[in-house]
Amino acid sequence: MRPSFLQLTLLLLFFSLTASPPLFAQQTGKISGYVRAADGNGVLPGATVAVPALGLGANTDSKGFYTLPLPVGSHTVQVTFVGYQTATRSIRVTENSQTVSFSLEPASSQLQEVVVEANTLKQKFNSTQMSVDVLTSREAKLLPALFGEVDLIKTLQLKPGVQSGGEGSSGLYVRGGGPDQNLVLLDDAIIYNASHLFGFFSVFNPDAVHQVELYKGGFPAQFGGKLSSVVDVTQREGNNEKIQATGGLGLISSRLTLDGPIVKDKATFLVSGRRTYFDVFTRQINRLNEDNKDYSPIPDYYFYDLNAKLNYRLSNTDELSFSGYFGRDFFTFKDAGFSAGFNWGNKMGALSWRRKLSPNLFATTTLSGTGYQYTISNNIDVFTFKLTSEINDVGLKTDFDLLLDGGHSVKFGAMGTRHQFTIGNLNFNSQDNSLAIEAGSDYEATEFGLYAGDDFEVNPQLSVNYGLRFSGFSSGGKTYTGLEPRFSAKYKLSESLSLKGSYAGMRQYIHLATNSGATLPTDVWYPSNQFVAPQRSQQAALGISKLLADGKFLLTNELYYKWMHNQIDFRDGANLFVNDNLEQDFLFGKGRSYGNEIYFEKIKGRTTGWIGYTLSWTFRKFDGRNGQEDINDGNWFPTRYDRRHDLSIVLLHKLKERISLTGAFVYGSGNAFSLPLARFPFQDVEGRDLEVVPVYSDRNSFRMAAYHRLDLGLVWKLQPKRGESDLTFSVYNAYNRRNPYFVYFDEVEDEQQQVPVSFKAKQVSLFPVIPSVTYNFKF
The missing domain is CATH 2.40.170.20 (TonB-dependent receptor, beta-barrel domain)
Structure with missing residues (x-):
């Protein structure tokens, strides 16, 4: 009897998890925790937590969490994120897991205020995920807007593969899909109608939004229910x-x-x-x-x-x-x-x-x-x-x-x-x-x-x-x-x-x-x-x-x-x-x-x-x-x-x-x-x-x-x-x-x-x- 697609997928997942070699032959420990912005912009997905002396590092996930295996001993940890000052901390790693969280201050350089993406280009280049755009409210506030009303959704319309429905519309038409085929999430809850004023403005107040992730294809398995895109607003x-x-x-x-x-x-x-x-x-x-x-x-x-x-x-x-x-x-x-x-x-x-x-x-x-x-x-x-x-x-x-x-x-x-x-x-x-x-x-x-x-x-x-x-x-x-x-x-x-x-x-x-x-x-x-x-x-x-x-x-x-x-x-x-x-x-x-x-x-x-x-x-x-x-x-x-x-x-x-x-x-x-x-x-x-x-x-x-x-x-x-x-x-x-x-x-x-x-x-x-x-x- 031929195995089903589900059986093959689960078998592949099992072997890939069990066949991985250990990272260190010596005694190791782990540090994990949050990376947040001290200015109230919330957690920082894509921040880098690294030990430069060892050439080891990890990126925070979409919730701002990270975990980093390290050899037992003393290390200097650096945390970086575009637009924020680098945080450096000396820690001693033991065999037990330790919680180490970081809070980053905004960069003093005014040049950092003109930032287009939350992630660096190198991080985007190295990501397995494709067809993704990340937009921060900081970027949207810099761009000219209709009646001066900053609109995150209209800014997404400036990305390739995303079209508006017409003059002034805040609707999204992504890769041939209709406006109802976009999964719009606000902190993991669905928003069914993301428009004000008959579609001329979106419902997202830029002062309350940290960032928006737009997935146009290659959707991760956690997203479902719509055909064309995921608009994940945090x-x-x-x-x-x-x-x-x-x-x-x-x-x-x-x-x-x-x-x-x-x-x-x-x-x-x-x-x-x-x-x-x-x-x-x-x-x-x-x-x-x-x-x-x-x-x-x-x-x-x-x-x-x-x-x-x-x-x-x-x-x-x-x-x-x-x-x-x-x-x-x-x-x-x-x-x-x-x-x-x-x-x-x-x-x-x-x-x-x-x-x-x-x-x-x-x-x-x-x-x-x-x-x-x-x-x-x-x-x-x-x-x-x-x-x-x-x-x-x-x-x-x-x-x-x-x-x-x-x-x-x-x-x-x-x-x-x-x-x-x-x-x-x-x-x-x-x-x-x-x-x-x-x-x-x-x-x-x-x-x-x-x-x-x-x-x-x-x-x-x-x-x-x-x-x-x-x-x-x-x-x-x-x-x-x-x-x-x-x-x-x-x-x-x-x-x-x-x-x-x-x-x-x-x-x-x-x-x-x-x-x-x-x-x-x-x-x-x-x-x-x-x-x-x-x-x-x-x-x-x-x-x-x-x-x-x-x-x-x-x-x-x-x-x-x-x-x-x-x-x-x-x-x-x-x-x-x-x-x-x-x-x-x-x-x-x-x-x-x-x-x-x-x-x-x-x-x-x-x-x-x-x-x-x-x-x-x-x-x-x-x-x-x-x-x-x-x-x-x-x-x-x-x-x-x-x-x-x-x-x-x-x-x-x-x-x-x-x-x-x-x-x-x-x-x-x-x-x-x-x-x-x-x-x-x-x-x-x-x-x-x-x-x-x-x-x-x-x-x-x-x-x-x-x-x-x-x-x-x-x-x-x-x-x-x-x-x-x-x-x-x-x-x-x-x-x-x-x-x-x-x-x-x-x-x-x-x-x-x-x-x-x-x-x-x-x-x-x-x-x-x-x-x-x-x-x-x-x-």
Whole structure:
């Protein structure tokens, strides 16, 4: 009998772990612990803990932990991290395990403030993982932004392989995937809608965020549930030394963060808030025009965010942390006899317990609750209308990190999540209750997963990261399960040249039901069930990395190909809002995406930045199998976000001691869309009403004009008597390019007969040149 894939994988994992030679023949001990930032930026993943005299060292993991085997005796340990002062400590190693933690101070050199990545280029070059970008809030704050509102997600759009959905959108389209195919995590809890202001801003307050990791492929085994990317956002911890305040005053919003110690060296806190104030001005304008009968009131709109994080070190082996987030958008309109309201937002809470079980084994258990909801309400005379959709989760997961001699770093764990869905919950009532209509659907589902993976340095030239994830989903009496293999490898051809490759299988059990080209707050999440199978994807990538000028520059080139199955679209005329049988309007097809990404970056010196270019193709096919309707006659067609060329150039230059200049140029091929080729008149039987019916060609067979834009910025550091402050000047769309947002047709009528004689295409653009200024402070 032939062994199964799972048996072979577990057998390979067993032999690789048991066949490793011991690191030292002499008596050895181990030191392990945390590496943190003393300025409140939390733990420092990727920090280097080394003993230079022995040529030994280790990097901290994603939680800031490390373990380092050392010979028994006295040693001098150095800890380094980009942007922070090197910490040096003399320790005596015994045969017993010792806990040695470090707290790094920010570097005094102002040049270190212009930093692009948390990891050095050499660390990125040496990593087995490929298709990963790491972004810190420090970097995002230096770049010019729309209305001066710093946005971490928009900064990720400047990386190769990542596209926006259109002008100003904070949605991510990664390697041909849709916005619902991104797993967005905030301290290990899912965020379902990461956008404010109908997608123009993200929900992540930069003052509360430590860093963001974006995985575009080669996904580690601990991640699952989505097809295209993982956006792993980590909130920063409170300052362990002193209470400090950080914030900013901008044109459309203000923000304030307080953090510091509760019990020094034991407990810290962070509380952060942000709010826009469009409504302050619109309400005043409406009041001034109350007596004007011809005046149309301006709707109210604002959003706010609240972030919190608490850390408590119970002992040298145990630590508790709590992370919380709550954010809402509010849109209201009132006029005589009519009022409308629309609000939406996320909530999240996560309690984590980190325990050091042994010198080389750590366990992290996280209990989380998360939810997303939107509500639309209208009042017209004596009638009230309310529509609500939401998703709420309760999840429990345990992750183990096992650090072994012989170059092994093993991760394994399990997770389970209970989902509750409310889809299209409608209440329509008259004031006297003579008319009452209710509709909507409620669903429950259970998702679970097991995984194991090993990051293994086979020899100085070859390292591999391999693993397997077993996932499952149960809803509506139907259970789906599947294996998701993961593999990536790096082969170092020389000290400055390496090859990397990866493969990942992914499954997605929850789907975003949308019939528009861009994500909207009214889109609803829908579970897999007996009618809707999970989406699946496979992605293979091959890359080459080259360090240039003694490690000052890094050049990478990656090729990828992605296969997608059970992709979802809607039949024509589908209704998302009040539909108790929404799955009957689904159409299922397949997709493919492939491309080439080139990336060149520099992270040290007076001038830093990167250049990214992507050449890609993205297609879908719905061929009407199983008695369903087809799309585009069953032929392949490009998606709306199929973008042939995508270029980004980002530069940051320190002009003087207190003045930094920044700039970002982006260019992208126009989005694909459908236009009618012709129209024909249609008259009713009685010959009174004339309608003009459009005739369409193949789906998405036209292209909008190319998108390009230049943003400029200047950061001027002030010299306050206390703390730090700066003025950030930004110019969005500096040369006033009128980029297309959408195209519509205006009907041209014959003046005498008042019948349509032609149609004229018109382009709608959103943002002209927009200057802004933001005052930032920290004390």
